[in-house]
Amino acid sequence: MAITVYNTLSGKKEPFEPLRPGHVGIYLCGPTVYKPSHIGHAVGPIIFDTIKRYLTFRGYKVTWVVNVTDVDDKLIDEAARQGTTTVELGRRVLADYLAAMKKLNIGYPGDDHAPGDLRTAGGGIDHMPKASEHIGDICRIIQTLIDRKHAYVLGGDVYFDVTSDPDYGKLSHRSIEDQEGQRELKSGDKRHPGDFALWKAAKPDEPDEVKYDSPWGKGRPGWHIECSAMSARLLGETFDIHGGGMDLVFPHHENEIAQSESATGRVFAKYWLHHGLTRFNTKKVSKSDTSPEALAAMKRMTLHNLLAELTPEHVRFFVLSTHYRRPIDFSDDNLEATKKGLERFYTLFERVQRETGRSVYEAVDRAGPLGGSGSSGDAGSEHHARFVEAMDDDFNTAGAIAALHDAVSPINALMDRGGAAPDDVLTLAGGLMQRGRLLGLFLIPPTAAPAASDEKLGEVMQVLLEVRQRLRKKKDFETGDFIRDALTRIGITLKDRSDGTDWKME
């Protein structure tokens, strides 16, 4: 059984064979920290965290890098608009991004999870390099490109010469000639309109903190080059997987390939994995769309607001319920449907705990991550096989979630029949949970309802339920139902069971 991945470079699914057996290097293009991150910025991390968890389960040692672009024109403009520095702005936006990563159980360097924390085990970002801290590496690559006649200096700028790279366009499958058609490209003084900046000379009105020294004078790196420099530094000149959103295929990734391969003469990345873009009611979520609807949608889609509105697990489940290469459409209807799907699992885990007297979470915590030495559960089951088969096939999380759902009914049916051995129920539910955890789900029990921790409310509910119970004994169902309906309206649902009544608050 082998893992296959869809490679944008070839346009096909290919068997996944890392360069170094047992080791995988992954580079994911991260955020440019100039505006609050939105859901689109979380999709890559969620998917690649899941990929890493799965590859770890399959026995690979994975090193995952996510870069932070903190030197950029947009950053300079936005900082000026806000009357602050690029450093302060970048720091603030990055903190907001990391807070979201933390909520989503995506580990990162410097987070406060203990080593081996179950929430992030198997996944997590290993390095988050910043462009501003790799100027030296960047300059060295540029110099190499100049020496090898792949780049030229123009004033204080340095440009990459696309005609010097015979492969240019191989990722996005477009030739240099293709781009000379319809659209009029202004070339300025560049030799070719397709040539792109490796280094930009500082302009007088720009803040001092973005004026870096270089052999070509003060300035700053162009977009693209930081990824070539930082990936080489942390993963080597050739590494396994390079990922990012579909919108980065051209020009960003195309240019990264051109620079890196022209500088090193070696293959840059073996597999290119691009995830679909996030839409809101069928439109791409984009920071540059300034229509009123888009701005309103953006406000809601901002990670800060979205994670206040939805549970992080719901966001993750929602993202993973579509194959990563396809676009994800955020809409209230779609969110509602996945929320109900997710609740099916919670309901099951609660029921198992009630009927066996043991928490599935605790049982699985003790067993450790699936694939580890202490693995328990139904690892040999048909459901497990289907799960693995789906994930092996280009990380088909949608198919894997279907396999998760398939395991729910049989467990409920087993308990419905009565008389099942608690160990059997726990084994099945534990196996289901362990697979879910490979997707970063079911890591911790869903947050208790805010009121469940409020002692007074709990006591009041006890009284209310007792009153209702007495009414029902006297067959006064009308009043009993009135209490239930009234509570439902304020977001508290009751569930009558033969041995008592459960209540739950939204």
Next chain:
RNA sequence: GGCGGCGUACCCAAGUGGACCAAGGGGACGGAUUGCAAAUCCGUUAUUCGUCGGUUCGAAUCCGACCGCCGCCUCCA
């Protein structure tokens, strides 16, 4: 205009040549259970995969044309 992706039931969504007269979730409907609900279980809900042609013993899956939707097309943004 070029390049790329997509179009599967009421909605979301997997499947990309035979194990598919098409997973899974949501919804709806019927049954079991329940005082009634909730939850749960059982069942029904696409002989068909945008349209039309073609290749093939065989196609949702390959090819062509067309229709529709989306993304990208480079400093400046």
